[in-house]
Amino acid sequence: MLRLRNVEAGYGRLKVLHKVSIHVDPGEIVTIIGANGAGKTTLLKTIAGLLKPRSGEILFKKQPIAGCPAERIVFSGCALVPEGRQVFSTMTVRENLLLGAYVRYKRRQKSLVDRELERIYETFPRLKEREGQLAGTLSGGEQQMLAIARALMSGPELIMMDEPSMGLAPLVVKEIFKIISQLRDEGKTVLLVEQNAKAALSVADRGYVLETGRIVLQGPSEDLLENRDVQRAYLGRDLDSEIRL
C-alpha cells in the first residue's frame, strides 16, 4: 500500500530524516515509535505532502507521490490526522466533518457524504450530540475524535495518525485505540505514530523504531515488546535497577 525508500527530509538547512525506508501492507496497523524530536511528525508530513522530501521515493498504491502537494495526496486516498488535532476551531462539528468530505464533494458523490456522516455518528455518538457546537469548545478527547472522524470522511484507504493519545486521560486513550483496531476490522490500513509505545505496540501488527531520524529497529509488535532496548527506552522498564536487585 505504502512504501518509502531512502526518504530524506528536513527544514531549511536542518536535515531531520536520514534514509528512512518503511512499508505498510494493506489491512495492517503499523506503528512508528520514537522519542520527542525523533522526526515522527516530519515523516508523516512528508508522506502527506505538507513537506517535500529532499530525496528518496514514496509510493502509494504503486504510484509515486513524493513531492505531490498535500491536497492531491488526500484525493488519492491517503489521509493524515495531524499532531495536536488541528480541528477548525471556529467552525461547528458538523462543518468540520463536511469539510473532511470535501474530496467526495469534488467527486460529486454527495449522497455518499450523508451516508458516511451517518456511519461516523454511529462510531462517534458523542460527535452527533455536539453537532452544532464550535469545535474549539470541545474537550481534548472530543477534538481528537473529531480529527479522526474528519479524516475518515474523505474515505481514505490509508489513514495516518500522529500521536492521537497525546495529552488524553487513560480512559479516552483506550477508547481511541479501540476505534483504531475497529478501523482495521473495517478493512482500513493504519499508520500510527506514537510516544505511548506500549499502547501502540499492543494494537499494531508491526512497528518501527525511529531514533534521530533513522529507523533503528523494526519487526512484529510482539518482538518489539520483548526487545530489551525498546523496553529500556520506550516502555519505561528500568532494566539496570532490576538486575541490581
Added chain:
Amino acid sequence: MSVELFFQYIVAGITYGIIYAIVAIGFNIIYNTTGIINFAQGEFVMLGSMIAISLTPYMPLLLAIILAVIITMLIGALIEILFIRWLDSPSVLRMIIITIGLSILIREVALAIWGENVRALPYFTGNEVSSISFGGVHISPQVLWVIGVCTVMVLILQAFFKFTMVGRQMRACAANREAARLCGINAKNMVTLSFMLSAGIGAVAGCVVSPITYSQYNMGTGLAIKGFTVAILGGLGNSMAAVVAGLLLGTIESFSIWIMPTAYKDAISISILLLILFLRPGGLFGSKEEMTLKEF
C-alpha cells in the same frame, strides 16, 4: 440642534459608515485567509467606480456596474496571482511593502488612464436635487441605494460564508490552513478567491457611492485609511463587528462637522486609529485571545 438636523447627520453617518464597513470587510476577508493586510483595498473601490463611469456611455447603468465589478474582480485575481501567490511564507513587513507598492502602482495607472478629473456615476434614481422626505428629514434616494445595496451585500456575504461549501472552504483556510490542505482544499485558490471577493465588494461600494462622493483616481487612499480604522476598531478579521464599527465612525465623523471645521474630519479617524492601536489593539469588541481565533 433641531431634531431634523440630528437625523440628517445620522443618515449621513450611516451612508459613509456602511461604505467604510464594506472596505473594512474587504480587509478582513483577505486578512482571514492570508494574514495579509491588503493596503490596496481602497484602490478596488476606486477601480470599480472609475471603470463603471467609463462604461456608462456605452451601455445601461446596471450593465456597466456589473461589468465594472467583474473587471475589478479579475484585476484582484490577477494581482494575487502575479504578486502574492508565488511568495513562500513572506514576512509581514514584506507583505505590507508589497501591498502599499501595489496601491501606488494602481493609482498611477489610474491617473494615466483617467487623469485628475473628478467624475461621478449618474444617480440611480432621480438626480442630485430629488429627495425623499421622512417627517421633515430629507434623504437623497441615492443614500437609500447605498444603505440598501451594502446591507444586502453584507447579508449575502454572511450567508455565503456560512452555508456554501466554497464559503466553508475559505473559513477552513482561515481557521487552519494546513488542516484545510489535508482535507484536499486548495488553499492557494482560496487566497485568489478572497482577493476576488474583496475586490468585488469594494467595486460595488465604489459604484453605489460614486454619485454622492464623486470618484477620482486617488479616492482609494482616504477610504483605505477609514476602512483600516474600522477594521481595527471592530477587531481585525471580524466582519460583523466591522459593520458596527463602520457605522460608529461614520456617525462620529458626521457629527464632528457640527463642532469643528470640516477640514478636521479626516483627522478624526486617524486619531481614533492611533488611540485604538495604543489602548485596545484587539478592537472594541475583541480581546487579545480572540484575535487568534480568526472568523469572517
